[in-house]
Amino acid sequence: MDDNLISVNNVSVNFDYQENFISKKQKIHAVNNINIKIKKGSFFGLVGESGSGKTTLGRAILGANKISSGNVIFHDDERDYDLTDMNKQDLKEYRKKAQLIFQDPYAALSPRMTVRDIIAEPLEVMKITNSRQETDERVRDIASKCRLNIEHLRRFPHAFSGGQRQRISIARALVSNPKFIVADESVAALDVSIQADILNLLKQLQTELNLTYLFISHDLSVVAHVCDVVAVMYLGHIVEMGPSRELFKNPKHSYTKALLSSIPSIDPEKRSEAIELKGEIPSALNPPPGCVFRTRCPNPGVDCKGGEIKMGLIEVEPGHWVDQCCAL
Amino acid sequence: MSHLLEVKNLDVKFDTDEGRITAVENISLSVDQGEVLGIVGESGSGKSVTAKSIMKLNPGNTSYNEDAEIILDNENVLQFTSKQDLKKIRGGKVSMIFQEPMASFAPAIKIGAQMVEQLLIHKNINKEEAKSISINMLKRVGIADAEKRFNQYAFELSGGMRQRAMIAMALSTMPKLLLADEPTTALDVTIQAQVINLIKDIIKEYQMGVIFITHDLGVIAQVADHVAVMYLGSVVEKGPVNEILKNPKHPYTKGLLQALPDINNLDAPLSPIPGNIPSPLDRPTGCVFRTRCPHHNPEGKDGKIEMKLIEVEPGHWVDQCGIQCGQNG
Ligand SMILES: Nc1ncnc2c1ncn2[C@@H]1O[C@H](COP(=O)(O)OP(=O)(O)OP(=O)(O)O)[C@@H](O)[C@H]1O
Numbered sequence: 001m002d003d004n005l006i007s008v009n010n011v012s013v014n015f016d017y018q019e020n021f022i023s024k025k026q027k028i029h030a031v032n033n034i035n036i037k038i039k040k041g042s043f044f045g046l047v048g049e050s051g052s053g054k055t056t057l058g059r060a061i062l063g064a065n066k067i068s069s070g071n072v073i074f075h076d077d078e079r080d081y082d083l084t085d086m087n088k089q090d091l092k093e094y095r096k097k098a099q100l101i102f103q104d105p106y107a108a109l110s111p112r113m114t115v116r117d118i119i120a121e122p123l124e125v126m127k128i129t130n131s132r133q134e135t136d137e138r139v140r141d142i143a144s145k146c147r148l149n150i151e152h153l154r155r156f157p158h159a160f161s162g163g164q165r166q167r168i169s170i171a172r173a174l175v176s177n178p179k180f181i182v183a184d185e186s187v188a189a190l191d192v193s194i195q196a197d198i199l200n201l202l203k204q205l206q207t208e209l210n211l212t213y214l215f216i217s218h219d220l221s222v223v224a225h226v227c228d229v230v231a232v233m234y235l236g237h238i239v240e241m242g243p244s245r246e247l248f249k250n251p252k253h254s255y256t257k258a259l260l261s262s263i264p265s266i267d268p269e270k271r272s273e274a275i276e277l278k279g280e281i282p283s284a285l286n287p288p289p290g291c292v293f294r295t296r297c298p299n300p301g302v303d304c305k306g307g308e309i310k311m312g313l314i315e316v317e318p319g320h321w322v323d324q325c326c327a328l
Numbered sequence: 329m330s331h332l333l334e335v336k337n338l339d340v341k342f343d344t345d346e347g348r349i350t351a352v353e354n355i356s357l358s359v360d361q362g363e364v365l366g367i368v369g370e371s372g373s374g375k376s377v378t379a380k381s382i383m384k385l386n387p388g389n390t391s392y393n394e395d396a397e398i399i400l401d402n403e404n405v406l407q408f409t410s411k412q413d414l415k416k417i418r419g420g421k422v423s424m425i426f427q428e429p430m431a432s433f434a435p436a437i438k439i440g441a442q443m444v445e446q447l448l449i450h451k452n453i454n455k456e457e458a459k460s461i462s463i464n465m466l467k468r469v470g471i472a473d474a475e476k477r478f479n480q481y482a483f484e485l486s487g488g489m490r491q492r493a494m495i496a497m498a499l500s501t502m503p504k505l506l507l508a509d510e511p512t513t514a515l516d517v518t519i520q521a522q523v524i525n526l527i528k529d530i531i532k533e534y535q536m537g538v539i540f541i542t543h544d545l546g547v548i549a550q551v552a553d554h555v556a557v558m559y560l561g562s563v564v565e566k567g568p569v570n571e572i573l574k575n576p577k578h579p580y581t582k583g584l585l586q587a588l589p590d591i592n593n594l595d596a597p598l599s600p601i602p603g604n605i606p607s608p609l610d611r612p613t614g615c616v617f618r619t620r621c622p623h624h625n626p627e628g629k630d631g632k633i634e635m636k637l638i639e640v641e642p643g644h645w646v647d648q649c650g651i652q653c654g655q656n657g
Pocket residue numbers: 015016028029030049050051052053054055056057284483484485486487488489514515516
C-alpha cells in the first residue's frame with residue numbers, strides 16, 4: 001500500500017512575461033522540475049526565498065494553477081487523482097478533499113456575512129449537505145472543534161480579533177471534511193501567543209481528523225516546531241529536503257545555512273551574525289545555468305562557478321536530500 | 329528638542345451595527361528623528377488603527393476624542409481637513425507600508441506606474457527621474473530584474489515581492505516619518521535582514537523617524553530603539569528595547585515572550601497565553617488584561633484599578649496595576 005497522499009512528479013510551472021504587445025514573450029520559471037512525496041498524516045513544511053515558487057507549487061497541488069509539465073497525483077483511499085488529467089466531475093470531487101487556509105484572516109472573510117454563513121458557504125457551494133439542518137450541524141461541529149462557540153456564529157467577522165478570525169478561516173477550510181490542507185503563511189499575521197494557540201489547534205485537528213498539511217512559512221522556528229519534513233526552495237528548485245530536526249541541526253546546502261543563520265536573534269545586543277548573501281540575485285526569467293544559487297553562494301566549489309554542475313538532489317542521509325553539488 | 333511625532337491621549341472608536349467599538353484608548357507615544365519605535369501586541373490590539381490615525385486614514389465610521397493630539401512637526405494632524413494639508417501627511421512627510429500589500433496597489437495599474445505617480449505628486453522631479461529613482465529602489469529592496477518587475481501588475485508578483493515593492497514605494501519619497509505595518513512579515517529571513525539593513529541605512533542617511541509594527545520579537549530586537557506593547561487598545565508597557573525584552577514587567581509582555589517558539593529547544597511545547605481576548609465590544613473596565621492575568625489580586629481582578637502607566641526604571645513605563653498587584657516577579 002502506498003502511504004503517500006501526494007506525489008509531485010517532475011512538476012514545472014511557467015508564467016508568460018511580455019514587456020509590451022510587440023516584444024517577444026518570455027517565460028518566468030516559477031517552479032522547476034520538482035519531485036516531492038507527502039506522506040499521509042505528515043506536516044510537510046515548505047520554506048525558502050521569497051519568490052522561489054512556494055505559493056505557486058502549493059496552488060498547483062490544489063489544482064488552482066496550471067501545471068506546465070510533470071504531474072501531481074493525489075492518492076485517495078479508493079482511487080488516484082491525476083491533477084493534470086481531471087474532468088469537471090473529478091475536479092469537483094477533488095476540491096472537497098484539498099483545501100487552502102488563506103494567509104490573511106482579515107481579507108479572506110466577507111464582512112457582510114455572519115460567521116455561520118462564512119463557514120457554511122463551502123458546504124452550500126459544493127452541495128455537500130442536503131438540508132439546512134444538516135449544514136447547521138456540520139458548521140456547529142467544526143466550529144466547536146476550532147473553539148468557536150455558538151454565540152460567535154451569529155456575529156460578523158469585524159467583531160473578532162485576528163486569531164479568532166484565523167480560527168474562522170480554518171473552520172471554513174475544514175468544514176468540507178478535506179484530507180489535505182495547504183496552509184500558506186497562515187499564522188504569519190498573528191502575534192506569537194495566538195500563533196502558538198493556532199498551531200496547537202492545527203496539530204490537534206491533524207490527529208482528530210487525519211489531516212495532511214503542506215505548511216508554507218517564513219518563520220523557521222515555527223516550522224522547526226511543527227513540521228516533520230521540510231523542503232527548502234530557492235528560485236524554483238528544491239535545494240534541500242529532509243526530516244525537520246535533521247535538517248535544522250545539520251543543514252548541508254549553502255542556501256539553507258545562510259537562511260538558518262539569518263533568523264533574527266531575540267537579544268538586542270546580538271545584532272546580526274547572519275551569513276550575508278552578496279552577489280546578484282538571479283532572475284526567474286533567466287535562471288543561471290548549473291546551480292541556481294551560485295551567483296550568491298558564499299563558498300562555491302571549483303566546479304560550481306562555471307555552471308557546469310547540473311541541479312539534482314542526492315540522498316546524503318536516510319531521507320535527507322541535498323542538491324548534488326553541495327552534497328559532494 | 330521637540331519630538332518628530334507626539335501622540336497624546338488618543339482614543340479611536342468605530343461605530344458599527346453592533347455598537348461602538350473602542351479600538352484604541354488613551355494612547356501616548358513619541359518618535360524622534362532617526363529613531364525606531366517598535367509596536368508589538370495582540371492581534372486586534374489597535375496597532376494598525378493607531379498608525380492609520382497618524383495619516384488620518386481610518387474610515388468614515390471613526391471618531392477621535394476631542395482632547396487627543398497627534399503632533400507631527402509642530403502641527404496637529406487631527407485638525408487637518410483640507411486636501412492640501414492631508415497631502416502633506418499622506419505620502420509627503422509620512423509614508424506608510426501597509427499590512428496588506430495587495431490592497432495597497434491598484435490591481436489594474438502596473439507597479440512602476442504607481443511608484444512614478446506617487447513620486448510626481450510629492451517631489452519636484454520629472455518622469456524620467458521618477459522612473460530611475462523607482463527602479464533603483466526596487467533594486468535596493470532586493471528585487472531581481474527590477475526593470476522588468478517595474479512593468480508587472482501586483483498579482484504577478486509573489487507575496488514577498490509585493491511587500492518589497494510596497495517598501496520601495498514608501499521609501500522612495502524619503503518621508504520624515506515612516507509607518508511600517510508588518511513590513512517584513514511576508515519575507516524570508518535573508519531578505520528580511522537585507523530590508524532591515526536598508527531601512528536602517530536610510531534612517532541614518534535621512535534622519536527619518538520610524539514606527540515599526542511587527543509581532544516578530546526577533547525583528548523588534550534587531551531594529552527598534554524603543555518598544556510599546558499593546559493589548560486590547562491600550563499600551564500596557566513601553567520603554568527601551570533592551571528593558572522590554574530582557575526585563576519585562578507586565579504579565580502580558582512576559583506571556584508574549586514565553587509564547588515564542590524556541591528553535592534551540594524543539595521539545596518544548598508551544599505555550600500560548602491562556603484564555604480568550606475579550607471582544608472589543610465589551611472591553612473590561614480597569615485593567616484590560618485582568619480577564620487573562622495569571623495573578624490574583626482581588627482589586628485588579630475586579631477592575632477597580634484604573635489603567636495608568638508608571639515609570640519603573642528611567643524610560644521604562646508599566647501599567648500601574650501590575651505594580652499595585654505587587655506581582656511583578
Ligand atoms: N499569476 C502570475 N503571473 C505571472 N507571474 C507569476 C504569477 N504568480 C506567480 N508568479 C511568479 O512566479 C514566481 C514565484 O512566485 P510565488 O508566489 O510562487 O513565490 P513564493 O515562493 O510564494 O514567494 P513569497 O514567499 O514571496 O510568497 C515569482 O517570480 C512570481 O513573480
